[in-house]
Amino acid sequence: MMRRLFIGSVWLYFALLLIGPILYLAVQSFNEGIVAFWNEVTKPEALHGFTLTLEITAIVLVVNLVFGTITALVLVRQHFAGRTMLSGLIDLPFSVSPVIAGFMLILLFGPETILGTFFGTLGVKVLFAMPAMVLATLFATFPFVVRELTPLLQTIGTDAEEAARTLGANEWQVFLKVTLPMLRWGFVYGATLTVARAIGEFGAVLVVSGNILMLTQTATLHIYQSYVDFNYVGANAVALTLLAVSFAILTVLELAKAKAAATVA
């Protein structure tokens, strides 16, 4: 009896929080027919939003993989003053509201600040443009790669790398042929989480982008704008598309996990 109650309550919880909203969103997207859905998803503003989101995600992914790897390697392998503090700071983006992150960027790159003036004289537009949007998304996604790689590096240790050295491999060969391949599942997890988060980022980007139509309006901003403009089908259609992408990413992640569990064992 108790068992049924618990299982039932878990189903209800999932239905209320996940399954219900998703199904309702799907139904509402096609409220005015499949043609209306298609028109909303393919209209220039929506396409521009998708493209912009894709660009930001791509840049963020590359930066995150490179610096995430370096950061994880340094934090695990090097002993230096302030290491513990840096390790503690990695999780900060999880606990800071994206809106606050965006606001900090506004303050940092505002026209009156040193940085703002500097980039202003160079003619580089940071705020209400791509650079600030990338920075904001980086802030939100920064922990993912580092947090995946750090424990992995700790369990792997340095034995295999030392073995490679005794077999004649130089530092570069050790890194490319041993370290990186051994971290591959960490990269897969870190990358998928980064992509998922980058696609969905809203708060920080809203603050720093200015939400300018056809210029700095990402897919999520487009959903918000459509909703505010009472274009419910438009909002629903783009939202459903993003949701499908997230779902696909999640599936990839689960498949990768199963594969990794089979090979690492």
Next chain:
Amino acid sequence: MKIEVRGLTKQFGSVQAVSGVSFQVKEGELLGLLGPSGSGKTTVLRSIAGLETPSGGDIYIDGKRVNDLSVQDRNIGFVFQHYALFKHLTVFENIAFGLKIKKWKPAEIEQRVAELLQLMSLDALEHRYPHQLSGGQRQRVAIARSLAPRPSVLLLDEPFGAVDAKVRQELREWLIRLHDHLNVTSLFVTHDQEEAMEVSGRIIVFSKGKLEQIGSPAEVYEEPATEFVARFIGAMNILEGRVLNGVVKIGSLEFPAPNLPDHVSVQVGFRPYYVKVSEDPQRYRQTATLRHIYFLGVAYRLEIETAEGLILRSRMNKEEFRQYRFEVSQPVSFAVTHFRFLPQEGMPFPSPTPPQLLDAGPFTP
């Protein structure tokens, strides 16, 4: 000399891991570095490999000083306790790794790997990944991988430490056979004195970063150069006492010490098989109570306690044991047939002292 270590020291922060260790290894030798954990043996091995930079001292391989040579250029094979296999590569690719790095031709790689697969009985496993292998197989792959580029020296760090007892025995025999076959100069680290005795031609015993003794298994066993070696290698009864009128009296036991000055405190050591025990109270001069009987498979160990509370261990083989009818708690008679004074720092006698024979008591055969 294949390898020579001169005055090696290594400091980790404030910890002196190795202090002034010197020894030589002959071409083709199989040498065991033996000591408890933290005794510096692994640090010595890693310094020879170039995985650790010594704080002082010199290392020579093939007569060449290698202190400034990188690991990559020392041409050594190294085997790690936890295999350290490349998990993302197959058995074949693991063994071929060093050969690819050294730019061997594909056909030569193919041939060399096949050779090693056969030598290590891994033929059927070349396409497996490390996680699909047993512990013993993994270590054999690791050994094959280290041997592939024909290293001039093979270094093994606790090579059998991560596998269970049965596989460990198999791997020991593997190493001995492999060494007989290839004759490559090999150094291996172990904390297991039995393993060191069984596998090595010579043993170096380490304690607290210092070299205690170097010699054949029989030498370190029969003639321990220091108290540490005596205690560490095999079981030994060790009693402490003072010399008085040329005799060391410990309880009712008397050990003649004609050459030692009075009032010097000494340690008397004797192996368990030099303690003869009989259930006949008249057989030997000393008396005690039998406390425990341990069955060791090939032999028995008896623990006896004298009236003064001294606890001694005796060992006898099964045939001998069957001649008696021992029961726990019964009174027994015993004798110590051989003993030696253990070398101690500042002792006024040569170390090691030769073993001395003791009068066992009124024999009634």
